[in-house]
Amino acid sequence: MDDLRRRKHERKESLNLTDYVILGISGDPVSRRMGRTINVSEGGILLETHFPLENGRDILITIALEEEIIELKGRVVHVRPEDDKRFLCGVEFTSYSAEAGRVLKKYIKALKSLEID
Numbered sequence: 001m002d003d004l005r006r007r008k009h010e011r012k013e014s015l016n017l018t019d020y021v022i023l024g025i026s027g028d029p030v031s032r033r034m035g036r037t038i039n040v041s042e043g044g045i046l047l048e049t050h051f052p053l054e055n056g057r058d059i060l061i062t063i064a065l066e067e068e069i070i071e072l073k074g075r076v077v078h079v080r081p082e083d084d085k086r087f088l089c090g091v092e093f094t095s096y097s098a099e100a101g102r103v104l105k106k107y108i109k110a111l112k113s114l115e116i117d
Helices: 098-113
Strands: 012-023 029-040 044-049 058-065 068-081 087-096
Touching: 012 044, 012 098, 029 058, 029 098, 044 058, 044 068, 058 087, 058 098, 068 098, 087 098
Parallel strands: none
Antiparallel strands: 012 029, 012 058, 029 044, 044 087, 058 068, 068 087
């Protein structure tokens, strides 16, 4: 079964500046870095980073979606190298506030409305 058929949520291409905090096993912050989204859905993102993230690692994510900033918690579900200096990390959201969910849904809806058939 291909990735699109397994996903619960449709992903939309979207480049957004992203700040993320890698959490340790105890849930404490280990390091903070910057990246960008490649695509986004209600269930997760594809995050481009300059360092490979560890599968199963929890991260806190802050994403600028147009003029709003949302914070989410996620878990790294896969990592693959893009080239010698970049990695693509699939992150599944594990929790976010109702307000972050509202902003995320509104943003995805706006992206869909921009699509050209």
